[in-house]
Amino acid sequence: MEIEPMAVSLRPFRISDADDFLSFAGDDRVTRFLRWKTLASREEALATIRDVCIPHPWRRAVCVGDRCIGFVSMWPGSGDDRCRADIGYGVAREWWGKGVATRAVRMALSQVFGDFPDVLRIQAFVGVDSKASQRVLEKAGFTRDGLLRKYAYLKGNLQDLYLYSFLSTDVVPAD
Numbered sequence: 001m002e003i004e005p006m007a008v009s010l011r012p013f014r015i016s017d018a019d020d021f022l023s024f025a026g027d028d029r030v031t032r033f034l035r036w037k038t039l040a041s042r043e044e045a046l047a048t049i050r051d052v053c054i055p056h057p058w059r060r061a062v063c064v065g066d067r068c069i070g071f072v073s074m075w076p077g078s079g080d081d082r083c084r085a086d087i088g089y090g091v092a093r094e095w096w097g098k099g100v101a102t103r104a105v106r107m108a109l110s111q112v113f114g115d116f117p118d119v120l121r122i123q124a125f126v127g128v129d130s131k132a133s134q135r136v137l138e139k140a141g142f143t144r145d146g147l148l149r150k151y152a153y154l155k156g157n158l159q160d161l162y163l164y165s166f167l168s169t170d171v172v173p174a175d
């Protein structure tokens with residue numbers, strides 16, 4: 001059952017999110033398609049929030065109520081790459097299939113175009129096997145630009161990746 005769209009919100013990470021953060025960043029099923037090492041302890045979760053999530057150029061906790069159940073990140077380019085930002089996201093396993101990631105990506109799009117006026121394109125690199133992620137991007141209005149063959153390693157395995165993009169002039173589909 002899809003979650004009520006208004007129930008999902010984005011906010012900056014807090015140190016107090018450590019237990020919730022560990023519940024998904026410590027889950028191999030969530031980190032499988034991410035470059036993240038699966039976290040093994042509350043101490044690692046605390047250190048990652050303090051040293052990575054809070055200083056990150058743009059990373060938000062995806063929340064239901066005030067509880068952190070996932071993340072969405074953007075990496076804006078600089079210099080001649082300032083026209084674009086890369087997006088990544090993940091949601092705790094117990095929340096999969098309820099529309100949470102699609103809602104979070106849609107919210108992140110409008111916020112990032114507002115926060116970084118030079119950014120005109122948001123792009124995502126997605127493994128060919130990462131079907132749920134491809135579907136999230138399609139539901140959020142991204143266009144598949146093409147297939148990048150043998151483009152990068154993920155956890156030791158060379159990957160074919162799809163490149164998706166969303167332009168500031170594109171329309172975010174309604175819920």
Ligand SMILES: CC(C)(COP(=O)(O)OP(=O)(O)OC[C@H]1O[C@@H](n2cnc3c(N)ncnc32)[C@H](O)[C@@H]1OP(=O)(O)O)[C@@H](O)C(=O)NCCC(=O)NCCS
Nearest residue numbers: 030033089090091096097098099100101102131132133135
């Ligand atoms: C990808 C991920 C973020 C999706 O989160 P979510 O909240 O379940 O996403 P949504 O519910 O908004 O949408 C998922 C869609 O994928 C579909 N889907 C799920 N598994 C699928 C599969 N194996 N094949 C095809 N479609 C699939 C769902 O049916 C749904 O589409 P629908 O609404 O048309 O039915 C979540 O699975 C996750 O955190 N995965 C691990 C991290 C990750 O892969 N991040 C992306 C890195 S590129």
